[in-house]
Amino acid sequence: MTKKKAAKPMTTAQQLGSIVKSARQIMRKDKGLNGDLDRLPVLTWVMFLKFLDDLESLREAKAELEGKEFKAAIDAPYRWRDWAAKEGGITGGELISFVNNDFTVRPDGTKGEGLFAYLRELQGENGQMDRRDVIATVFSGLHNRMLNGYLLRDVIDKVNGIHFNSSEEMHTLSRLYETMLREMRDAAGDSGEFYTPRPVVRFMVEVTKPQLGESVLDPACGTGGFLVEALSYLEGQCATVEDRAMLQGSSLYGGEPKPLPYLLVQMNLLLHGLEYPQIDSGNSLRFPLREIGDKDRVDVILTNPPFGGEEEKGILGNFPDDMQTAETALLFLQLIMRKLKRPGKGSDCGGRAAVVVPNGTLFSDGIGARIKEELLKNFNLHTIVRLPDGVFAPYTDIPANLLFFDRSGPTDEIWYYDIPTPDGRKKYTKTKPMEFGEFADCMAWWERRHENTFAWKVSASEILKYDEDGTLFAANLDLKNPNSLEALEHRPPLELLESIAKKEKQIFSILDGLKEQLSGGHE
CATH class of the missing domain: 3.40.50.150 (Vaccinia Virus protein VP39)
Known part of the structure; x- marks a missing residue:
């Protein structure tokens, strides 16, 4: 028997492309969504929170190595790692309630604000603007339009496979994101x-x-x-x-x-x-x-x-x-x-x-x-x-x-x-x-x-045209190219001849100058 070759691991770009494709297929099944403009925001806010959590993890690790205190932008149990990172975790109506409701049972079993409600109320510390204010403003006008919690769980599981922990992956995602913006x-x-x-x-x-x-x-x-x-x-x-x-x-x-x-x-x-x-x-x-x-x-x-x-x-x-x-x-x-x-x-x-x-x-x-x-x-x-x-x-x-x-x-x-x-x-x-x-x-x-x-x-x-009383009546900047073939075709013959004669004089002047330079170089 011939052994099957082991499948090559997917590159980051292939992985991200596969996630986006699968996520689109999943989201098309949700009857609560109408058209691409509804689908793309779902994928975007999910990716935003995953990216933010990976970024926070990197900064936390760096702060620990440097012996510095680290203050997270998002606290537990609202971090991605708390409610989204476990594949097959909170799902269905429980997931939709946690994401959408103002008050709910949270993934850790405690009662409190829902995810979006919490994110909208974030504020920078000591009156200073920071990433918390950015997050709050982002989610202040955002709504989760995916109503099927099981399909939303599938999207989350797909996105969870992305790990924003290297510059290569960041650049890859940046290119993917540009593609998403074009689709938008x-x-x-x-x-x-x-x-x-x-x-x-x-x-x-x-x-x-x-x-x-x-x-x-x-x-x-x-x-x-x-x-x-x-x-x-x-x-x-x-x-x-x-x-x-x-x-x-x-x-x-x-x-x-x-x-x-x-x-x-x-x-x-x-x-x-x-x-x-x-x-x-x-x-x-x-x-x-x-x-x-x-x-x-x-x-x-x-x-x-x-x-x-x-x-x-x-x-x-x-x-x-x-x-x-x-x-x-x-x-x-x-x-x-x-x-x-x-x-x-x-x-x-x-x-x-x-x-x-x-x-x-x-x-x-x-x-x-x-x-x-x-x-x-x-x-x-x-x-x-x-x-x-x-x-x-x-x-x-x-x-x-x-x-x-x-x-x-x-x-x-x-x-x-x-x-x-x-x-x-x-x-x-x-x-x-x-x-x-x-x-x-x-x-x-x-x-x-x-x-x-x-x-x-x-x-x-x-450009500025005034009447006899000095009142402005026109300021037309919409000027056509006078050198285009179309413009030349509509110019009077005498004007064309004058233009040609003027250009010939310019050419002869340039040639005379070149002659003087060349003759001067041989003296």
Whole structure:
């Protein structure tokens, strides 16, 4: 008889993939769940508590070796190891009662608060914010929607097989988690604004160049894509223990009012190594602009604010009377301008921002025009990158743009860069998304700017249009590429000839200069 070969042990990645697949199958059997947006939160909060318990175990062991006191964020019998780690443990109605009820019989046989009720009431010690506050805020708006305790037990047993006790497993889970976030985006439909394609995020971070010691904010952070990318960028600048402490304690800030994305951004940042994510769970627009002072301002803002939505009247009252609009993107644009540091207030050139906006923001008039007038007169809108169609597929076909501005002074001229789609394609799609490498030409141009097929510049004075009484009536930033084939086809013949003659003069001037250099070298 031939001996069967022993099955190779599964890699961490395979194990995690298998767990997610099995958990999905289990959760589809629960009639209390409707669609992927219900299923994914169940898996997420279960993974969050398992990850947290493993992290606490590692810290406890480290503290013991160093002879230091360790204070757990979650006490018994609410730790994962107390109620979830034993396979086939508390299950059925008993498990659902422990998780969901305000008061229940706990796994150790004592009576007390249910799991979610306990977690929602956690507080940092001595009035100091710590991980307990993060956990409490995460679970404050979260509900367990899985009503079948036996199926929930199966999910818990699957997740219990993950052990977050090595950097390799952390990185593997981070990649898996990114996949889950993409699935969340794909299932979100009209709510998919909280996910921005990673190539776009990375490009915005790399050209904005946040520096260690600067404060970085995303006031509409969703699942945390910008903050994770900024964290990775800043980690490369850490050389000492003090640098890392600065990164951990005073570098990254966010705001996200929706309970589910709030949970996701917390876990996403924890998985990427940020020990205490500083994410505000309230609406970033809730503060009157006039009350935002220098202490509230930051060095860098990176964000993709929601657009197309409408804010309640109480929020609109936080903005100047002539700047109140129902369009959320325009409200966030005002907030971003207000939140940037002024020159001389801890920054020589003032704060800087990179913001995703829809086309409507560029050509809006009325209140939109007045907001853009303030942007051009009081800020330096130095660059607008026009993204190709389909970058945000499948949620919207609305073209998007990237605004880059700072507080170094008023806008003199605006550079535009029109990123083309790859040859042979009209637009990006969900199955063929944009890749980071397609920003390469724009990144090379960024440092040494010149007009070319994709880049052109305009004077700010050409954007702001006033009538005879000096009243603003237009501020259109939605300018088409004058160098595109489509634009050339519609230009008058005389204008084309003048343009060709001008370019020929430039070429001959360059050639004359080269001749002088060459002849000078032979003397």
